[in-house]
Amino acid sequence: MASPACAAGGDARSSDALSIITDLTTDVGQRLGGTEREAAARDWAVARLKELGFANVRSEPFPITGWVRGEEKAAITAPVPQKLAVTALGYSGATPPQGVNGELVYFPTLDALKLAPDGSLRGKIAFVDHAMKAAQDGGGYGPFGEARRQGPTIAAAKGASALLIRSIGTDHTRSPHTGVTRIPPQGEPLPSGAVSSPDADLIARLAAKDKPLTASVTLTPRFTGQVMSGNVIAELPGRDPKLAPILVACHLDSWDLGQGAIDDASGCGIITAAALEASKSGQLARTIRVLWAGTEEMGGFGGQAYAKAHGAEPHAVVMESDTGADRVFRFLFRMAPQDKPLAERIGAELAKMGIYTGDGAPEGGEDVGYIAEKQKLAVIDLNQDMIRYFDWHHTPDDTLDKIDPAQLQQNVDAWAAVLKILGSYTGTINPAG
Numbered sequence: 001m002a003s004p005a006c007a008a009g010g011d012a013r014s015s016d017a018l019s020i021i022t023d024l025t026t027d028v029g030q031r032l033g034g035t036e037r038e039a040a041a042r043d044w045a046v047a048r049l050k051e052l053g054f055a056n057v058r059s060e061p062f063p064i065t066g067w068v069r070g071e072e073k074a075a076i077t078a079p080v081p082q083k084l085a086v087t088a089l090g091y092s093g094a095t096p097p098q099g100v101n102g103e104l105v106y107f108p109t110l111d112a113l114k115l116a117p118d119g120s121l122r123g124k125i126a127f128v129d130h131a132m133k134a135a136q137d138g139g140g141y142g143p144f145g146e147a148r149r150q151g152p153t154i155a156a157a158k159g160a161s162a163l164l165i166r167s168i169g170t171d172h173t174r175s176p177h178t179g180v181t182r183i184p185p186q187g188e189p190l191p192s193g194a195v196s197s198p199d200a201d202l203i204a205r206l207a208a209k210d211k212p213l214t215a216s217v218t219l220t221p222r223f224t225g226q227v228m229s230g231n232v233i234a235e236l237p238g239r240d241p242k243l244a245p246i247l248v249a250c251h252l253d254s255w256d257l258g259q260g261a262i263d264d265a266s267g268c269g270i271i272t273a274a275a276l277e278a279s280k281s282g283q284l285a286r287t288i289r290v291l292w293a294g295t296e297e298m299g300g301f302g303g304q305a306y307a308k309a310h311g312a313e314p315h316a317v318v319m320e321s322d323t324g325a326d327r328v329f330r331f332l333f334r335m336a337p338q339d340k341p342l343a344e345r346i347g348a349e350l351a352k353m354g355i356y357t358g359d360g361a362p363e364g365g366e367d368v369g370y371i372a373e374k375q376k377l378a379v380i381d382l383n384q385d386m387i388r389y390f391d392w393h394h395t396p397d398d399t400l401d402k403i404d405p406a407q408l409q410q411n412v413d414a415w416a417a418v419l420k421i422l423g424s425y426t427g428t429i430n431p432a433g
């Protein structure tokens with residue numbers, strides 16, 4: 001049987017990335033932040049990074065609020081009984097063991113929920129819909145995702161006994177998408193779940209009938225108190241210790257429903273293989289520091305812990321890979337005006353691979369965003385094609401078979417080209433402001 005590495009043409013660069021993704025998803029599997037599986041992933045990561053020849057490999061623990069999934073069940077009870085495919089949102093509160101029942105009140109958007117009078121949802125279950133569409137830059141996730149992030153706190157303020165949302169995704173399967181919601185500043189977290197897209201369509205059709213619509217929801221996740229997570233850090237030391245390092249990041253944790261292949265084993269595979277590739281023909285002038293962050297999914301805690309622990313150390317520029325394994329289509333940068341020629345050199349190299357320089361601001365990401373903000377660092381984004389990404393993101397279908405080896409290799413090539421230019425550059429890379 002052909003191994004995935006053979007499918008990629010046996011290329012050393014791609015096989016480093018693919019073997020990281022394959023082994024992490026196979027030998028560790030799901031690795032929810034703060035759980036024993038995430039700790040196992042850290043042990044695995046430390047061993048693998050040492051084996052690959054990285055120096056200063058270490059695990060840096062930090063505490064988080066733990067949470068684990070329980071029973072999850074939901075159904076329409078009237079006008080016709082129908083089961084719903086549901087999953088709890090991360091940091092959702094719990095219903096009683098027997099669940100809650102009540103009128104299901106349909107809101108086409110989060111804005112419509114915001115307009116509901118206070119107390120008007122007492123004893124009722126709120127449902128928030130949205131109309132996110134697939135896009136190459138994944139641009140809908142920020143705004144439409146607010147139904148998940150803010151919805152529970154708003155529905156709780158209106159008196160709801162539970163909240164259901166349409167999964168924040170773009171597929172048409174019955175795999176619901178989890179994802180974190182905010183722990184409310186006061187009061188108990190509301191039991192909150194996402195239903196699959198076809199189930200949300202059903203709810204929308206039933207709600208349009210003007211007949212009594214009721215549902216039952218049972219979600220019994222648990223908060224597990226303060227538990228330990230951690231970052232894994234490793235370096236390819238540069239020749240000149242006076243040059244500030246390049247920080248490249250992914251996140252090691254995943255949601256608990258699938259294998260965390262596209263989110264974000266692929267990011268760890270890409271940045272790590274690219275760092276090795278960039279320094280393959282000789283030690284670079286500048287150190288590349290690799291950060292495999294812990295507990296990104298539950299709220300960017302690894303990135304926050306990194307900024308706290310390393311906020312006084314110099315950094316030259318930050319980059320993050322956390323949007324799957326499909327091809328890079330665009331290069332975005334935020335660099336000081338005097339460093340524009342360096343950015344243009346990178347852009348010229350990437351153009352050879354069909355990657356264009358965009359004129360928007362890079363987002364950086366949760367794992368590098370806190371240190372970038374603290375130190376006003378230069379940020380580079382290699383934006384990946386996200387047309388397929390939100391079909392599988394945070395679902396049971398985030399599995400190894402979704403990785404396309406050819407597109408994965410294109411990522412490694414693009415990242416390696418950028419790291420080679422930055423790593424060989426002996427001038428100062430200035431804060432971007």
Ligand SMILES: [Zn+2]
Pocket residue numbers: 251263264296322
């Ligand atoms: Zn991610």
